[in-house]
Amino acid sequence: MASNYRDRIATVDESGGRVWVYPKFINGVFLKRRQVVSYLLIAFLFAGPWIRIGSEPLLQLDVIHRKFVILGQVFWPQDSFLFALSMVTAVVLIIVFTVVFGRLFCGWVCPQTVFLEFIFRPIERLIEGDRNARIRLDKGPWNAEKIRKKALKWVIYFGISFAIGNTFLAYIIGRDELIRIQTDPPGEHIGGLLALLGFTAVFFFVFARLREQVCTTICPYGRLQGVLVDRDTVNVTYDYVRGEPRGHRKRNASEEELAKQGDCVDCGLCVQVCPTGIDIRNGVQLECVHCTACIDACDSIMEQLAMPGGLIRYASENSIAEKKPFALTGRAKAYIGVLVALTLVLLGLIFFRSSIEMNVYRTSGTLYEVDDQGVISNLYRFTLLNKSHDTLHVQLAPDDARFSLELVGSTDLVVPAAEMVEGVFFLRTPLDGLSEDRAKFRIVLRDDDRVIASTKTEFPGPIPGMKH
Numbered sequence: 001m002a003s004n005y006r007d008r009i010a011t012v013d014e015s016g017g018r019v020w021v022y023p024k025f026i027n028g029v030f031l032k033r034r035q036v037v038s039y040l041l042i043a044f045l046f047a048g049p050w051i052r053i054g055s056e057p058l059l060q061l062d063v064i065h066r067k068f069v070i071l072g073q074v075f076w077p078q079d080s081f082l083f084a085l086s087m088v089t090a091v092v093l094i095i096v097f098t099v100v101f102g103r104l105f106c107g108w109v110c111p112q113t114v115f116l117e118f119i120f121r122p123i124e125r126l127i128e129g130d131r132n133a134r135i136r137l138d139k140g141p142w143n144a145e146k147i148r149k150k151a152l153k154w155v156i157y158f159g160i161s162f163a164i165g166n167t168f169l170a171y172i173i174g175r176d177e178l179i180r181i182q183t184d185p186p187g188e189h190i191g192g193l194l195a196l197l198g199f200t201a202v203f204f205f206v207f208a209r210l211r212e213q214v215c216t217t218i219c220p221y222g223r224l225q226g227v228l229v230d231r232d233t234v235n236v237t238y239d240y241v242r243g244e245p246r247g248h249r250k251r252n253a254s255e256e257e258l259a260k261q262g263d264c265v266d267c268g269l270c271v272q273v274c275p276t277g278i279d280i281r282n283g284v285q286l287e288c289v290h291c292t293a294c295i296d297a298c299d300s301i302m303e304q305l306a307m308p309g310g311l312i313r314y315a316s317e318n319s320i321a322e323k324k325p326f327a328l329t330g331r332a333k334a335y336i337g338v339l340v341a342l343t344l345v346l347l348g349l350i351f352f353r354s355s356i357e358m359n360v361y362r363t364s365g366t367l368y369e370v371d372d373q374g375v376i377s378n379l380y381r382f383t384l385l386n387k388s389h390d391t392l393h394v395q396l397a398p399d400d401a402r403f404s405l406e407l408v409g410s411t412d413l414v415v416p417a418a419e420m421v422e423g424v425f426f427l428r429t430p431l432d433g434l435s436e437d438r439a440k441f442r443i444v445l446r447d448d449d450r451v452i453a454s455t456k457t458e459f460p461g462p463i464p465g466m467k468h
C-alpha cells in the first residue's frame with residue numbers, strides 16, 4: 001500500500017511533476033457494458049446537431065445570439081428564468097445521482113471519459129501497444145520507430161479532435177452556419193475558422209496531454225464529491241472485510257494459512273489498470289472516476305483463483321462494514337423530493353409558456369400630434385418574439401374602440417418561427433372623444449380571431465378642457 005496517497009494525488013511526484021499514467025488494458029463484463037453505452041453516446045453526440053424536432057435542433061446553445069434550444073424548445077433571453085431553472089434542475093439531478101451513486105456519471109456518461117477511454121486510448125494501444133510497450137517506447141530514444149508511431153498517433157488524434165471541434169461548434173452556431181463555414185471561401189468566415197481551430201487545439205491538448213488531470217484536478221464536479229458522498233453512497237469499492245489481510249498465496253499453503261489470509265492476493269492488477277493511477281484498496285478517493293476497470297481486473301484474478309468475483313464492486317462503505325443492504329438515506333430522499341418539485345414546476349412553466357411574446361412601448365422623444373381634422377396620434381414601437389415552431393400571421397389592435405391602429409410600412413404582420421420582428425405603428429383617436437390626458441388600454445395580438453397576447457399601453461394627450 002502506498003503510504004503517501006493522502007499527501008498528494010497519484011499522478012504528481014514529490015517535486016510536483018506529472019507522473020504519466022500507463023493504464024493496462026483489461027477486458028471484462030463492465031468494459032463490454034461501457035463500450036455499448038459509450039459508442040451509443042458518441043454516435044448520439046455526433047448526430048445531435050443534425051437531429052431536428054420540428055424546425056428546431058435537438059440541442060443548440062447559441063451564446064452569440066442568446067438563443068438556446070433544448071429538446072426542440074427555443075429559449076430566448078426573455079426566458080432566462082426558465083433556462084436558469086433548467087440549469088438548477090440539472091444540477092440537482094446530478095447532486096441526487098452523486099449522493100446515491102457517487103461518480104457514476106464520470107465513468108459512464110462524461111464525454112471526457114467516453115472519448116478518452118473508447119476512442120483515444122484504443123488508438124494509442126493499437127499504435128504503441130499496451131502498458132509495458134508504451135512505457136518502453138516513452139523511455140526509449142527518439143528513433144525512427146518512435147517518431148513514426150508518435151507522429152501517426154498525433155495526426156489521428158488531430159483529425160478526431162477536428163471532428164469533435166466541428167460538432168462542438170455546431171452545437172453553438174447550428175449545423176447550417178457550420179456548413180457555410182466549411183463550404184464558403186475561407187476569407188468569408190475567418191472568425192468561425194479560428195473558433196474551429198481553437199476548439200480542435202483544445203480537444204487535442206485535453207486528450208493527448210491533459211487526460212486524467214481534467215478529472216482529478218480541473219473538473220469542478222469532481223471536487224464536489226467530498227461534500228456529496230457519504231458512507232451510504234454506492235461507489236466502486238474494495239471489500240476490505242473480505243480482502244484483508246492481503247498477500248501473495250504460497251503454492252503449498254495449508255488450509256489454516258489460507259484461512260488467515262484475505263482474498264486479495266496483492267497482485268496489483270487493479271492499480272495497473274486504473275486510468276487515474278490510484279489504488280482503490282486505500283478506500284474511496286476523489287480521483288476515482290468509476291471507470292470500473294479495477295472491477296474487471298480483480299474479477300479476472302478471482303476467476304483464475306476459482307474464487308467468487310466482486311472483491312472490488314459497486315457498494316457503499318456501510319454495506320461492506322456493516323453488511324447493510326442498499327437503501328435510500330433521508331438525505332437522498334430529500335434531494336429527490338426537491339428534484340421532483342423542480343421538474344414539475346419546470347414542465348408546468350414550459351407547457352404553459354406563451355408561444356409569442358409582445359412588447360409595445362412609445363417611441364422615445366416623441367410627443368402626441370394633433371392634425372387639422374382634430375385627430376390626435378402617438379407613435380409606438382413593438383417587438384414580437386415567436387417561440388413556436390410555426391410561422392404566425394397576426395394582427396395588432398387596441399381593445400378600446402375609440403382608437404385605431406395603423407402599421408407603418410406594411411399591413412401584414414408575419415412572424416417566422418423562432419424569430420423576432422420589430423415594427424412601428426400609430427394609434428389615433430379624435431381629440432373630442434378623449435376624456436383623459438393619459439388613456440390606458442391594452443394592445444391585443446390576434447392570430448385569426450384568437451387572442452394570443454396582449455399588453456398594457458398608454459395614450460398621452462392634452463389635458464381635457466385645455467384648448468390645444
Ligand code: SF4
Nearest residue numbers: 274288289291292294
Ligand atoms: S479506482 Fe477503479 S473505478 Fe476508480 S478510476 Fe481507478 S480503475 Fe477506475
Ligand code: SF4
Nearest residue numbers: 264265267268270298
Ligand atoms: S486485483 Fe484484486 S486481488 Fe489483485 S491486488 Fe487488486 S484487489 Fe487484490
